[in-house]
Amino acid sequence: MSAPEDQTGLMWSDPAWPWRPLNRSTALQYFEHSPFYDPNSNNAAARAQNLDPSNEAVLRPA
Numbered sequence: 001m002s003a004p005e006d007q008t009g010l011m012w013s014d015p016a017w018p019w020r021p022l023n024r025s026t027a028l029q030y031f032e033h034s035p036f037y038d039p040n041s042n043n044a045a046a047r048a049q050n051l052d053p054s055n056e057a058v059l060r061p062a
Contacts, residue, residue, distance in 0.1 A: 012036065024054065 012034045022030055028047065031037050038044065046052070 007036070010035075 014030060014033050017030055020026055020030075028043055032039075032044070032047075
């Protein structure tokens with residue numbers, strides 16, 4: 001298995017986003033378009049089930 005690429009110096013922004021305020025409710029929607037977002041993450045699973053990922057209880061394994 002090869003070493004993961006060092007992404008330390010990478011930056012990302014979504015130029016289509018300025019029309020919406022970035023806040024606690026919209027941050028996850030914003031970052032799901034980034035190359036750093038993991039579609040297999042707990043946050044993605046919670047959103048797919050219409051759960052609130054900011055509620056830590058929904059992110060804990062059963």
